[in-house]
Amino acid sequence: MVSLKRIQRDLVTANHILHFHSVLDAYGHISVRHPENAAVYLMSGDMAPATVSTADQLIQYRVNDSVAITLDAPRGYIERYIHGEVYKRFPDVHSVIHSHSEDVLPYAIAGVPLRAVYHTAGFVGYDPVPVYDIENSYNDTQPHDMLISTLALGADLAQTFVSPENAHATPQTVSPDTHLVLMRKHGFVTFGTDIREAVYKAVFAQSNAKVQTMAVLLKNAYSGLQDDNPRTWANGSDESSFEPLTRRQAKDTTAGMHAAGDRAWLLWTAEVESQPLYVNNVTVDTVEEAS
Numbered sequence: 438m439v440s441l442k443r444i445q446r447d448l449v450t451a452n453h454i455l456h457f458h459s460v461l462d463a464y465g466h467i468s469v470r471h472p473e474n475a476a477v478y479l480m481s482g483d484m485a486p487a488t489v490s491t492a493d494q495l496i497q498y499r500v501n502d503s504v505a506i507t508l509d510a511p512r513g514y515i516e517r518y519i520h521g522e523v524y525k526r527f528p529d530v531h532s533v534i535h536s537h538s539e540d541v542l543p544y545a546i547a548g549v550p551l552r553a554v555y556h557t558a559g560f561v562g563y564d565p566v567p568v569y570d571i572e573n574s575y576n577d578t579q580p581h582d583m584l585i586s587t588l589a590l591g592a593d594l595a596q597t598f599v600s601p602e603n604a605h606a607t608p609q610t611v612s613p614d615t616h617l618v619l620m621r622k623h624g625f626v627t628f629g630t631d632i633r634e635a636v637y638k639a640v641f642a643q644s645n646a647k648v649q650t651m652a653v654l655l656k657n658a659y660s661g662l663q664d665d666n667p668r669t670w671a672n673g674s675d676e677s678s679f680e681p682l683t684r685r686q687a688k689d690t691t692a693g694m695h696a697a698g699d700r701a702w703l704l705w706t707a708e709v710e711s712q713p714l715y716v717n718n719v720t721v722d723t724v725e726e727a728s
């Protein structure tokens with residue numbers, strides 16, 4: 438079993454990596470399930486991810502109600518319910534990330550479907566990434582401030598990870614049906630079976646969105662340059678559309694993702710450890726590391 442210290446050190450490093458790659462800025466967050474107690478998760482207190490550096494800045498919350506397990510815990514993120522409710526709904530999930538990435542945000546606003554467009558982002562999926570619209574969860578008495586600030590809002594968001602055909606299945610699915618959910622006019626949520634997988638998905642979800650946007654812009658610009666351009670490309674696709682991965686390609690590249698993840702984690706860890714902005718003061722016993 439991975440030790441709590443190891444998890445805490447990796448959680449601090451993950452905060453730094455996600456900031457270094459602009460997945461998180463002053464806002465957004467990552468959490469991880471406690472390695473010895475599945476009913477508890479850890480995430481930093483209310484601070485910018487780049488500045489997280491010590492184990493005592495990591496708050497332990499009960500999955501059941503996202504209340505800190507100690508009375509003297511520092512102030513936490515308002516939107517921790519995103520994390521708690523995804524852990525509650527999906528026992529297989531061990532790390533959750535919420536981001537306001539500006540590369541992904543257009544797909545949470547413009548009504549353009551986000552789909553997997555290249556091989557390291559196959560997990561984004563062949564079907565358009567589902568969009569959670571908080572407006573449908575509000576009642577008139579609540580502030581419409583777009584924040585997942587209650588258990589009920591978190592539960593509605595978590596349910597978006599279940600496909601419509603499984604929504605009323607009994608027993609309920611224990612694993613999400615999609616790796617990514619967009620939050621309309623807000624951001625996105627992804628998860629992992631561990632911290633490394635969650636970080637990989639968050640970074641490449643952002644890259645996939647950037648590449649898809651560039652491909653659509655490039656294709657439309659190229660089409661516009663050709664006066665005698667036929668209205669379809671050689672393969673029959675509409676000239677203004679893009680070509681995502683096929684369903685088979687998305688599925689098979691996702692299956693290969695786990696083998697590739699460690700190389701990315703080791704590179705990204707070395708990057709943040711070389712930057713003076715990022716300080717990780719959580720030490721892991723080397724004897725324990727070797728075991």
Ligand SMILES: [Zn+2]
Nearest residue numbers: 516535623624
């Ligand atoms: Zn947010």
